[in-house]
Amino acid sequence: IFHQDKHEENHQPKMHGGLVIKHNANQRYATNAVTSFIFREIAQKHNLPVQDFVVRNDMPCGSTIGPILASGVGIRTVDVGAPQLSMHSIREMCAVDDIMYSYQHFKAFFVEFSELDSKILVDA
Incomplete structure (x- = not known):
């Protein structure tokens, strides 16, 4: 059972599809x-x-430490992760491709973030 009814129809993560940006209307993610x-x-x-x-807005969901870190430290925060099947089960699994994408993306993010962030003006 994949619980497809818990997700927004057009926002269901796929294994081998790259990192997933997590969004929630109730700010359960940062x-x-x-x-x-x-x-x-x-x-x-x-x-x-x-x-x-994206979790359907009428469905409850868990959270991450992202909102706590973002509010406590005051840094820009994005909740991301590799797509997984059966999270928290004894047979949790993910795709090797997504682990590679994670490494590549995090490496690029640490190199590129400061320059890109300095060009963004919010609430001026």
């Missing part, structure tokens, strides 16, 4: 428009696939 944009721009520049994960 992603916002600016951090999502930065993450996508870096992915596009390095030709890395990116997906979106």
